[in-house]
Amino acid sequence: DAGVIQSPRHEVTEMGQEVTLRCKPISGHNSLFWYRQTMMRGLELLIYFNNNVPIDDSGMPEDRFSAKMPNASFSTLKIQPSEPRDSAVYFCASTGTAPSYGYTFGSGTRLTVV
Amino acid sequence: GNSVTQMEGPVTLSEEAFLTINCTYTATGYPSLFWYVQYPGEGLQLLLKATKADDKGSNKGFEATYRKETTSFHLEKGSVQVSDSAVYFCALTGSQGGKLIFGQGTELSVKP
Numbered sequence: 001d002a003g004v005i006q007s008p009r010h011e012v013t014e015m016g017q018e019v020t021l022r023c024k025p026i027s028g029h030n031s032l033f034w035y036r037q038t039m040m041r042g043l044e045l046l047i048y049f050n051n052n053v054p055i056d057d058s059g060m061p062e063d064r065f066s067a068k069m070p071n072a073s074f075s076t077l078k079i080q081p082s083e084p085r086d087s088a089v090y091f092c093a094s095t096g097t098a099p100s101y102g103y104t105f106g107s108g109t110r111l112t113v114v
Numbered sequence: 115g116n117s118v119t120q121m122e123g124p125v126t127l128s129e130e131a132f133l134t135i136n137c138t139y140t141a142t143g144y145p146s147l148f149w150y151v152q153y154p155g156e157g158l159q160l161l162l163k164a165t166k167a168d169d170k171g172s173n174k175g176f177e178a179t180y181r182k183e184t185t186s187f188h189l190e191k192g193s194v195q196v197s198d199s200a201v202y203f204c205a206l207t208g209s210q211g212g213k214l215i216f217g218q219g220t221e222l223s224v225k226p
């Protein structure tokens with residue numbers, strides 16, 4: 001298995017532009033998570049899906065952020081409009097029906113908003 | 115709610131020194147406990163886990179024991195190497211599964 005695949009690895013965009021981050025979870029995993037990592041705030045859970053349904057989006061910072069999971073093999077995190085304070089590394093992770101086995105993380109997308 | 119507290123870093127050790135990174139948690143029921151490691155410029159990798167009290171997780175020379183009486187899951191290694199330099203995260207999921215809650219991370223730097 002190729003693991004959790006995120007794209008792009010790096011994204012540099014100008015303030016005000018729309019940014020879309022993509023994630024392909026491990027086949028057969030039914031839960032997917034989006035995290036944001038910054039030096040100041042550490043790892044923050046933004047949203048998670050179970051069987052493609054959003055379960056908890058309380059970590060989404062504001063209406064500029066939205067996430068979708070149209071099917072079991074694909075999810076997007078969109079920021080519109082982007083702001084410099086959104087600069088961070090965004091990680092996607094997935095896990096199966098036995099979360100005690102742990103999550104598998106993607107390599108992350110490093111977003112820089114200038 | 116559930117939470118995880120780790121000792122603050124950075125921790126700097128000489129090669130072959132003994133490592134302990136403290137982790138305590140607050141949770142209802144019986145959470146599953148994890149240690150993840152993040153090497154520079156990379157994502158998080160599962161290092162070890164324990165799913166019930168008194169379980170010992172181990173991997174690559176690292177160990178941690180699930181202590182329910184002290185609500186702790188301290189990470190230990192008997193002899194660290196330069197290649198162990200990374201950020202280590204303690205984490206838990208609730209007894210019903212769901213989201214993974216992380217501690218703030220502890221940066222380890224091992225000098226030759």
